[in-house]
Amino acid sequence: MRMPENVMASVLDLVMAGTETTATTLQWAILLMMKYPDIQKKVQEEIGTVVQSGSQATYEDRKNMPFTNAVIHEVQRFITLLPHVPRCTSVDTHFRGYFLPKGITVIPSLTSVLLDKTQWETPHEFNPNHFLDADGKFVKKEAFLPFSTGRRNCIGETLAKMELFLFFVGLLQTFTFQPPPGLTEADLDLAVPQTTFTLRPQPQSACAVLCE
Template sequence: MTCAVSNVICSIIFGERFDYNDPVFKNLVRIMDENTKLLGSHKVMLYNFFPRIATLLGAHRQTVQNYDELIEYILKRIKHQRQVFDTNAISGFIDAYLLKQEQESAKTEKIFDDENLVCSILDLFEAGTETTSTTLRWSMLLMMKYPEIQTKVQEEIRTQIKQGQLPTVDDRRNMPYTEAVIHEIQRFVNLLPLNVSHKTSNDVYFRGYCIPKGTDVIPFLTSVLYDKTQWETPYEFNPNHFLDEGRKFVKRDAFMPFSAGKRMCVGESLARTELFLFFTGLLQSFTFYPPPGVSREDINLRSDIGFLSFPLPHLLCAKLNY
């Protein structure tokens, strides 16, 4: 699952897909997977509060080493793309960025510099790889837990998408129940409980308190995604949270798994598109159910908390629908 999702990101960024057995691609996936786990480890969390102990923490050193390796590869790809760059053959995000650089080359203040390009690519990798693949693993677990919801999604798929055709982004507007289920999966699993820390650029006064410039601010998304004043049944998996009385999809203001404001996740649009296409494609082709001897009541929805909320390991069965 992670490889499939990561390859989508690579095709968007680099303009080409990798073979799953390509050693470079396998190393990219390894780095993203390893760093996600390391960032959620207690040692790295300890470093976030006490940076001076960095030299004592092997996990922190490994995280930095992985990022350095990833950045080195990205810089090599940027250099290569610049050498073969053709304004008439824009094939990926890097090419589009280089075109923008060329267009603003006469300006004295440049926003589209290489540093921002590297940071944007890192954001896309992080937002569109491990987070998306983990959400999809949760989706299969939840469909196994709630077969009646899985059946409704599959009925909508059969109604809106012809057999033999793959789902497209345009299908989303005609599939309100599927959209509601995907949004409820994101709300319910609370994938990034503490989101990503930010820093105040100026002194901020909030409810009588002064938050000094340069203060690290950690948004606690759980408080919003499980707010009893915003959700009818916050602790239940309930797609009706995103459906109005006419069974049309409604996006709620309290739905913010990608954070909010100007510094929200840059990869939101990409991640939402990936989730729809992968989730719909999976349920179009397969029906997920528990292995023999396991009832739906036995399926544990507790998460393994780290940087991300990972589902606990489960066995599942998948039956081809046709």
């Protein structure tokens, strides 16, 4: 029996696109933890209070780990992994004085939302407090749209959130990431990503030190 084309496309999106986006986001997360060791240390301290030594975190643990959850969300906001995701108009549309006929390709800019200075206190800085209230509790933000929005948003959003949390916590539970000898946090390059399917960080060396 032949698999329907739309099912095949969805499977490829989940396996191929999902693997690329999650892996690249984790690359950025490790780089940012090296860049901001105080944030990394705070994540590790929170992990230590919630996850028993020798145990692995579960996705349900995120409810008791607001800072870690905020850091993961801020990584996704800050890096703008997929800034331009093409869409297609389903009907004739008038938008800000422009006529967009049905079927035309439209490329919305997610960067305009994820780095919007009216929505984020410090849009061009890595700041997990964007997702925390005054009491340190996690806060959802409507302007957080790394998976796009609407009926055509990312089909793998739920899976990606689970993967990012479990992999990120597992990595920081095991390792502390540091710049290689001879380099400091200031030497780490965040400014010029490689443009491929996703916006990847520049190739850089990292030291993974086993946690005691």
